Amino acid sequence: SCCVGDSTTLHSADIISTVEFNHSGELLATGDKGGRVVIFQQELESKNQPQCRGEYNVYSTFQSHEPEFDYLKSLEIEEKINKIRWLPQKNAAQFLLSTNDKTIKLWKISERDKRPEGYNLKEEDGRYRDPTTVTTLRVPVFQPMDLMVEASPRRVFANAHTYHINSISVNSDCETYLSADDLRINLWNLEITDRSFNIVDIKPVNMEELTEVITAAEFHPNQCNTFVYSSSKGTIRLCDMRASALCDQHSKLFEEPEDPSNRSFFSEIISSISDVKFSHSGRYMMTRDYLSVKIWDLNMESRPVETYQVHEYLRSKLCSLYENDCIFDKFECCWNGNDSVVMTGSYNNFFRMFDRGYRQDVTLEASRESSKPRSVLKPRKVCTGGKRKKDEISVDSLDFNKKILHTAWHPQDNIIAVATTNNLYIFQDKL
Amino acid sequence: MFPKGTKRKFSDSREEPVAGGEDVNQSSLAAVRMLSSYSLQRQSLLDMSLIKLQLCHMLVEPNLCRSVLIANTVRQIQEEMTQDGTWQIMTQALSAANAAAQCSADRLVATEVLCRQTEAAQGEQVPKPFPVVGSEGCPAEEVLEEEEEAAAAEVGMTMSTVSPQAPTSYLPGTFGMDPCWEEEETGEDDDDDDEEEEEDSEECGSGSEGEERERDSLVEDTRTAEQVFGTFEIKNPAPSPDPALEELFSDVDASYYDLDTVLTGMQSVPKMGPYDLLESLSSHGPSPLSSSTSCRSDLNELDHIMEIIVGS
Numbered sequence: 001s002c003c004v005g006d007s008t009t010l011h012s013a014d015i016i017s018t019v020e021f022n023h024s025g026e027l028l029a030t031g032d033k034g035g036r037v038v039i040f041q042q043e044l045e046s047k048n049q050p051q052c053r054g055e056y057n058v059y060s061t062f063q064s065h066e067p068e069f070d071y072l073k074s075l076e077i078e079e080k081i082n083k084i085r086w087l088p089q090k091n092a093a094q095f096l097l098s099t100n101d102k103t104i105k106l107w108k109i110s111e112r113d114k115r116p117e118g119y120n121l122k123e124e125d126g127r128y129r130d131p132t133t134v135t136t137l138r139v140p141v142f143q144p145m146d147l148m149v150e151a152s153p154r155r156v157f158a159n160a161h162t163y164h165i166n167s168i169s170v171n172s173d174c175e176t177y178l179s180a181d182d183l184r185i186n187l188w189n190l191e192i193t194d195r196s197f198n199i200v201d202i203k204p205v206n207m208e209e210l211t212e213v214i215t216a217a218e219f220h221p222n223q224c225n226t227f228v229y230s231s232s233k234g235t236i237r238l239c240d241m242r243a244s245a246l247c248d249q250h251s252k253l254f255e256e257p258e259d260p261s262n263r264s265f266f267s268e269i270i271s272s273i274s275d276v277k278f279s280h281s282g283r284y285m286m287t288r289d290y291l292s293v294k295i296w297d298l299n300m301e302s303r304p305v306e307t308y309q310v311h312e313y314l315r316s317k318l319c320s321l322y323e324n325d326c327i328f329d330k331f332e333c334c335w336n337g338n339d340s341v342v343m344t345g346s347y348n349n350f351f352r353m354f355d356r357g358y359r360q361d362v363t364l365e366a367s368r369e370s371s372k373p374r375s376v377l378k379p380r381k382v383c384t385g386g387k388r389k390k391d392e393i394s395v396d397s398l399d400f401n402k403k404i405l406h407t408a409w410h411p412q413d414n415i416i417a418v419a420t421t422n423n424l425y426i427f428q429d430k431l
Numbered sequence: 432m433f434p435k436g437t438k439r440k441f442s443d444s445r446e447e448p449v450a451g452g453e454d455v456n457q458s459s460l461a462a463v464r465m466l467s468s469y470s471l472q473r474q475s476l477l478d479m480s481l482i483k484l485q486l487c488h489m490l491v492e493p494n495l496c497r498s499v500l501i502a503n504t505v506r507q508i509q510e511e512m513t514q515d516g517t518w519q520i521m522t523q524a525l526s527a528a529n530a531a532a533q534c535s536a537d538r539l540v541a542t543e544v545l546c547r548q549t550e551a552a553q554g555e556q557v558p559k560p561f562p563v564v565g566s567e568g569c570p571a572e573e574v575l576e577e578e579e580e581a582a583a584a585e586v587g588m589t590m591s592t593v594s595p596q597a598p599t600s601y602l603p604g605t606f607g608m609d610p611c612w613e614e615e616e617t618g619e620d621d622d623d624d625d626e627e628e629e630e631d632s633e634e635c636g637s638g639s640e641g642e643e644r645e646r647d648s649l650v651e652d653t654r655t656a657e658q659v660f661g662t663f664e665i666k667n668p669a670p671s672p673d674p675a676l677e678e679l680f681s682d683v684d685a686s687y688y689d690l691d692t693v694l695t696g697m698q699s700v701p702k703m704g705p706y707d708l709l710e711s712l713s714s715h716g717p718s719p720l721s722s723s724t725s726c727r728s729d730l731n732e733l734d735h736i737m738e739i740i741v742g743s
Contacts, residue, residue, distance in 0.1 A: 075492045101492075163495055182495040211503055213496045232496050265476060265507055269500045323479060328497045 016419040018406055022086040022094065025410040028056055028417055029096060030424055031081025035065040037098055037151070039109065040426075053413060056426050060109055062151040065100040077102050083168050085177070087190075095154070097177060101164040104179055106155035106190065114142040160186050160196045167217045173224040180217035180229060183210075187241075199247045200229060200239065215273050215330075222282040230287060234271030238298065254296050256303045266318040266327065274330035279339040280411075286342055288333040291315060293344050293354065308354040308361065311346050313384040313395045326400050337412045345404025348393065349420050350380055366404060366418045366425040377427065470517060477508045 014032035021028050028040040038061045043054030068077040079100055087095040093110040118140040121129055163181035170177045178199070179186050185200035200217075204210050213232045220226035225241045237250035258267060270290035278285045284305075287294050291312060294304035310331075314321060321327040326347075333344040345351045346363070354361045363380040383392035406419040414429035483501050512518040 073492075077492075164492070210499060213499050215496060232500055265473075265504055268503055268507075272496070272500060319476065322476075325483075325497075328494070328500070 015421055016406060016424060017080050017082060018084050019408045019417050019419050019424065020084045020086060020096075021408050021410055021417065022096075023088050023411060025412055025415065027059065027086070027094060028408070028426070029084045029086065029098075030417075030419065031064065031084050031098055033078075033080045035063055035067070035079030035081060035100065037062055037064045037081060037084065037096075037107070039149075040424075053415065053428055060149040060151055062107070064098045064105060064107065065103065068102070082165055085168050085170050087170055088174055090174075097168050097170065099165050099168050099179065102158070102161055104157040104165070104168060104188075105153050106157075107151050108154045109149060109151050112148045112150060113145060115145045116140040117143045155190065155193050157188055157193050157196070160188075166215060167229075169217060169219040169227065171219045171224050172222055176224075178217060178219060178227060180214050182213040185214065185217055185227075185229060185247075197245070199241065199245070201246065201248060216276045218276055218278055218285075220282055221278050221280060228276055228278070228285060230273035230276040232272040233268060234273055234289060236273065236276060236285070236287060236296065252298070252301050254301045254304075256294070262315075264318065266322060269322070269327055270318065275332040277333060277335060279335050280337065281339055284339065286333055286335065288331050288344055290327060290329075290331075293333055293342060295342070295356070306356060308342070308352075310344055310352050311350075311382070313382055317395065321400070324400065326403075329403055330405060331403075332406050334407055334409045336409045336414070341409075343407050343409060343416065345407050345418070347400050347403050348398040349402040349404060350382075351404045351407055351418055364427075366420050366423075366427075470515075473508060473512070477505060477512075480505045480508070 014034040014036065016030050016032050018031040019028070020030075026042050028042075030038050030040075032038070039059045040056035041059035042056050045054050064081055065079040067079045069075075070077055077100065081098050081100060083097075083099050085097045087097070087106075089095075093108050096107050096109070098105055098107060117124065118138050120134055120137055120140075121131065123129060157179070161179065161181040161184070163183050165179055165181045167180040168177060169180075175190060177188050177190060179188065179196075180200075183201065183203040184198055186196040187199045188196045200214070202212065202214060211233075215230050215232055217227060217229035220228075226238065227241070228236050228238045230236045234255065236254040238252040238254070239247035240251045241247060243249070243251060258271075273287045273289050275288040276285060283298060285296050285298065287296065287304075288310075291314060292310055293308045295306040295308075297305045318327060331345050333342060335342055340357050341353055341355050343351060343353045349366045350363050351366060352361060352363050363382070364377045365380050369375070381389075381392045382398070383389065383394045385395075388394050402420060404418055404420055408417040410416070416427050418425045418427065480501050484498065484505070509518065512521070
């Protein structure tokens, strides 16, 4: 099982809205409410501390999206970055997709550690020389320079979504990707920005009949024709793009029958799926609803194969959470590298890990105390009633403003990134 | 008939040993109190949801998922209240109250509403327009222009038409009931009522006040609720936030803990679940859109006009 040990904390000024490791785990990207992307890079393991994996330091910062104004609707379009997805690396440069509510951008992040010097017509500072003073010719040569990381927008995929984009997912073919908003899913080619294919459309002819929206979507990690999307009614639909151009008819529908004993006015709201993630193997998928995490076998549509309660003690507080809107919080979830552990966030800066093999779970806290270097995280426990033991926290003293919505797990190692409202915590396993 | 809560009598509050016959009375009285407390708190949830549907429009752009979930919750409550018969009681009480209030110069507009004529179980959908009542202008209210009614037709939960001078308001649809809610607004009075209601919700069993609460839960809206869904298609300008609304609900907090336990525990009340109802209704396809400005197509009997007391 995984016992989180060493830790690092890093700060960002604005509210973090997405966190994503790249495919090697060397880079960690965060997006924030101000439209910025900050990329951290893992330092190479130092010779001094061979037991310790490198720390993550800021590698690049750039402004991905700016606020816009939709004149037709007299509404602002937020610059908040909803999702970042890395492309698999093909050459020296790194590529990522970042999206706000309306526009997706492909960014190229490249390093420059040398520059040409010795121009004939320009001085070193860039001023142009008087051509009449040039008496000899020379060939400019590359000289080393301080490492510079540049981010440049390579593609802008705009004007394809009427509703708010909630997901982007790169296909395993590395040529296409999907973007999903509340009612539609579009398929893009990474090279083509002026058109996209609509592959799912659940908008009713009459909007008065709208009762269900798309909440998340993802491509299968191996099968480039397969993707899933989740809904606000707790269903997941698996679609095969080979079946038809418009995938309104699902190939599979995953839905767990409701438990009649738990039925309340809030049943639908808490069944709404906030995140869906395929396992790395592609055999399972995980969904997050308000109170639980469910693991589904793609071969079984009738019910999940595993269910983990994240914070069941909130079930009796649903009305208060409805009143303060916390019931609409969208928590994400993630798998570890070998699909044996899943992780998701909760309130009070708690996050939870569930070990599928050992059937163990742990609650940890991302806080200042845990950010001391080399400090081991102490498991937390929420007291649900009766006598509160020492070190337990009662449900009523949980801080619902401190929510961990975004977490990410390194693709190979036991390194996790946990975003509280304003801070990013990176925890590593003690080796 | 849904039993109305009865006013707590002095003798009820004392735990006195009673004879066998009175035991039965006491236990049924307790059941009545419990049910009236449930209906009170269900009403609270309905009011809260309606407020949310309004407030959400004050943000940059409403979160469609949240709006849809809240709207579905409102539908569930409405369906359950219809099955209980509470809905009919409420609308009758409201129309009676409104008739009395009609003469006041400060009264606000009623609007034309589309209501379902037939029982929900039949699923028949017959739009029935209501006459527009003459309106008084109210400076605190927003005016919804008739052009926006065309937009209203396309989306959302509420339909209303309004004469140009009249403030907009939303009336909840009823299931086969003639008089729909008409709004009644007296500014301060409503604030007082609401404060009373909040206190009431913490005292279970104050039945007559509960009735008043239901009667007084007139909602009056300054924006069409189709803007909840419809902003994405056709935009209606968002009015500025109403401070009275926030003031109204600023002290609502701990009372909802009671609401939690009651609502989550008492789900056995309806025989037919709200989604069964929804299924039977939605299976009867949409009615054609009416081209008349006075008649909005309401295809889902659950999507009806709701008003929220704003307080001037």
